[in-house]
Amino acid sequence: MIEARFRAAGRKLLMPYLTGGLTDGWVEYLRAFVEAGADAIEVGLPFSDPTLDGPTIQEASDAALARGTTVRSVLADLNGLDLGVPLVASTYYNLVAHDGPERFCAALRDAGFAGLIVPDLPLDEAGELITAAGAAGIELALLASVVTPAPRLALIAERSRGFVYAVSLMGTTGERHEVDAASAALVERLKAELAKSGTARPVLHGFGITTPEHAARASRAADGVIVGAALVRRVLDGAGPEEVGGYLATMRRAIDQGA
């Protein structure tokens, strides 16, 4: 479903990220993202120990949890909302395991999510969740990294659903000064694997996309980009939905022009 939507977009994709429950009217940011040209939105379900996140998203997780945010409250906030773009949940595996993969995926689906990312769940441990997500109609996107060896990349390409999340650099989420050179190579390898398996699942490039230029550059090879910390940073610094949306819009333009 995400895959179909993405293909229908007919442009390089832009998936902004926000930590669910980060501020009082956090859903307004999602609307602004759509306004700015988002093709999908990644909503983080905050976890106490975000081991793959850098300082910005750690801070956002802590802030959201300090406000009393829970998986349930994020889902409730989104209830009945139709933003017109697919929502992709992202969280750590402990929160999935807490409810059990089946219940967790069913709850996501009921709240209107289309996809799921679990960064600390590598392919080898993902079997149970792949099954549960499939059963619930949730597309579980897998991550691939620049150090993933070829045969494994093929498996990831094959078993990922919705899209493949290309972790372009060796590091955690967060703002960076430049986009890693290895990322284009990873994306090329992934696309080759996907082509071999006969699917054309999009490859989204994430981690470290900070400026419009990064976004434009990264989306040359990839089918699109995921932008997280650069937006969250602005929210944490007090920028409202309009301002953050405005920034996202500059990325949208850069991607559209640069691509």
Add this chain to the structure above:
Amino acid sequence: MIEARFRAAGRKLLMPYLTGGLTDGWVEYLRAFVEAGADAIEVGLPFSDPTLDGPTIQEASDAALARGTTVRSVLADLNGLDLGVPLVASTYYNLVAHDGPERFCAALRDAGFAGLIVPDLPLDEAGELITAAGAAGIELALLASVVTPAPRLALIAERSRGFVYAVSLMGTTGERHEVDAASAALVERLKAELAKSGTARPVLHGFGITTPEHAARASRAADGVIVGAALVRRVLDGAGPEEVGGYLATMRRAIDQGA
């Protein structure tokens, strides 16, 4: 010579102590002691590490040294002085060894000293100094303690010159609340040993004589007392020669009445 003087005194003996060089006009205290009825005076040659002294005499030693007092300066201050009573030097063995026993004893004699006490020089180590003191005409008084066994007490009695210093309690010099009961026994044992050896060297009771009552009690068995910390304390507290001499005089009276 001390022994003869003591015998001539015909009364219980009183030997006050002062740390040499303690104050500017420290010799004035010696005059006051004579005035108050001292039969002899013990002059401490201050040492950096007075291991057998309690806090009062430690403080006095430190104060004297801080004033620049040396063995030489004490001897110089006493030069040509005739107080009419024997002077007994007391110090630690390092100062004796520093000059060498011969030179040290000769210097004492030249400054008018008649006797010497070295509390950290037990009988077993005293051979060299006994010889040197004898040669210089300085009477080396040995110490005996309540735990000294009988045969050794006999030797001490025999080899001590001038008098025998009965260390009445187990402890360091300093003021005490009462006079130790064992002291009378020690004095009796010493006198018996002295009698056996055919001499009648006086036995002076030292350590812890703080009040006139102590002095009176102690001099019942002994031939007299040595009073140190109780006087030095007063000097350190700022009392002048007259006041300190006055206190010594009360001891003199108590001894003379109590004996």
Add this chain to the structure above:
Amino acid sequence: MSSITEVLPRTRAGVMVDPGPRGRFGDHGGRYVPEPLVAACDEVAAAFAEAWADAGFRRSLANLLALHVGRPTPLTPAWRLSAELGIDLLLKREDLAHTGSHKINNVLGQALLATRMGRTRLIAETGAGMHGVATATAAALLGLEATVFMGERDMERQAPNVFRMRVLGAEVVPVRSGSRTLKDATSQAMRHWVGVVDEAYYCVGSVIGPHPYPYMVREFQRVIGDEARGQCAAELPTGVPDYVVACVGGGSNAAGTFAGFVGTPARLIGVEAAGGAGAASGRAGVLHGFRSSFLQDGDGQITEAHSIAAGLDYPGVGPEHAHLRDLGRARYVTVEDSEVVEAAVRLARTEGIVPALESAHAVAWVIRAAASGELPPGASVLLTLSGRGDKDISTLMELL
């Protein structure tokens, strides 16, 4: 041969062995790491398997442990405390190991492995600082660099260990997130590792983390249990103690100790901090790359552990402990901070040994269990004294 196998209770067959390529201890263990770390973990697993099968590697390690660390550590009969408690208490003296705790056993193993893998830097997380000091030590000894992550709160309460690491030339990185203790230091070390897998080796400090760490660290720590088993055989009329007791933070000293006794009838007791009892009070969960038993709230958020002992201030427990608990082969119990302080002082004043507050947890349980009769009179108890209390002296003095 077959008779020996028959003597072992059925349930124990296959306990504390190689957990297989997926690193599973029953339901626990595994490797829940982000994709960028999968290859790095694979590489460590392969290198360890190869090294551990290599007699030359084992010899080098044994040599270092003997010459540099002072192994074997003695087994000290706690005469006076035993008499007071009416039991027979034997202390396995890891406090005498170089750097002051059992952590060095594991670290030297991993540091040798890192050298073998061509890595030039060690990364470590530390709570009480003992693992950090051990890592800094091994790095100095083998000419490697060391970067140690430590919660800010732990840096305050274990300041001397921070100094020790720095004198040894290690970089100590303060971690300001979350509870500012071991949990967050571990998260931060993993984050850092992602970016430097090519040059740096992540030297995990307990039987936690993604496969192969829980297995590998247990193997490097089994020297405690193997030595103790031999020493008990010489010391005890029965050859085997009735009870084997160790404190459990992540659980490495306990795992190493238990490994020597899991095939005997000894009862295995892991003692946790009441405020950090991953095994005794946790629920199944996933953190720091492994599935095990963790303290968490009703929403599945990991809760902060609270222990007077920085090294036990961890909300989870190594996966093999969760498995031993599930099997009933080991029992996990808890003691309160106040009991721990009392036990530390009591051991100091009866045996002249000031234990680490971590180790004092094991002592506290023994004291309580002897008093309550849970430990029957005359019972023989092997207790692993995992470390010395120098680092905790100011904490103890404040509470005395």
Add this chain to the structure above:
Amino acid sequence: MSSITEVLPRTRAGVMVDPGPRGRFGDHGGRYVPEPLVAACDEVAAAFAEAWADAGFRRSLANLLALHVGRPTPLTPAWRLSAELGIDLLLKREDLAHTGSHKINNVLGQALLATRMGRTRLIAETGAGMHGVATATAAALLGLEATVFMGERDMERQAPNVFRMRVLGAEVVPVRSGSRTLKDATSQAMRHWVGVVDEAYYCVGSVIGPHPYPYMVREFQRVIGDEARGQCAAELPTGVPDYVVACVGGGSNAAGTFAGFVGTPARLIGVEAAGGAGAASGRAGVLHGFRSSFLQDGDGQITEAHSIAAGLDYPGVGPEHAHLRDLGRARYVTVEDSEVVEAAVRLARTEGIVPALESAHAVAWVIRAAASGELPPGASVLLTLSGRGDKDISTLMELL
């Protein structure tokens, strides 16, 4: 039999043996104590002579040293530092002994003796606090009380050791006189002893004090040298090191080490603090009950020692060292505080061992002598690492 005697150089005959009833080491030693202590010293001497001739006593002590202290301590080749210096440096690891220094060897011997003599309390002086901690430890272990005198200045700079003693149940008495360091603590301990000889045993912490202490303490510490001799025999092609180096405060770790090598061709080097060099810069004198070499001014007043290492902050040296110096059998050299700090950090960063600042004196001399060529390339050097640097960590950090 006779051939063995003939192999020993003439001057060494009778060196480091029983100094006889008057405790004389050449011109040094003796017993310069006030009369009230003579009987007490006699009693200690008699009890020691009897105990030391008693195989049962020696067995008890050896047992305690093995089971409680962790002896033998290893001989660690300092691989990286050796390579840097172009020599073959071996470290005798007293830092690994329980409580963290060699002091415990002596203290356990004396504490056992005290028990044998029916004493119920130990008195001790301490500088760095290691002897105080060892005394507190032995007291706890044997159920005795302990009173430790410590200079106020040392209490400040070695605060963790003050805490350790208190946790172990010892009373620590601050000494406010004089330099407020080891010298004054020793004086105060002797003063205190006079009043309590019947119940208390004075546990002297180095090869100083009135006879029999210098002899007895050397005998209790010779375990260092005896072990090291055997270990060197196994480790070195020549069987005996070319140089044997140890730091010298009072000189107990050096005496214990030298005792194992005095009958070999090894050159013996005692390293003193430049500001506390009793042997290298002192003059003959008498203090604390013995005749030896002391720092003193032109008037014969003992001068204050100044060393960054509290345990070397003593103006004299044990009488046997003065004698070995007079004989030319051992050489006494000095190093500056700044070299010591550098040496401590260098050892930490090359070998992963943070030495006590006292022990770092020996390391500093070796580094300097290797650089200057005084230690010829390839020379084998046994260095006694008398203690660990935990107590000195804050001093080191301030200076880094």
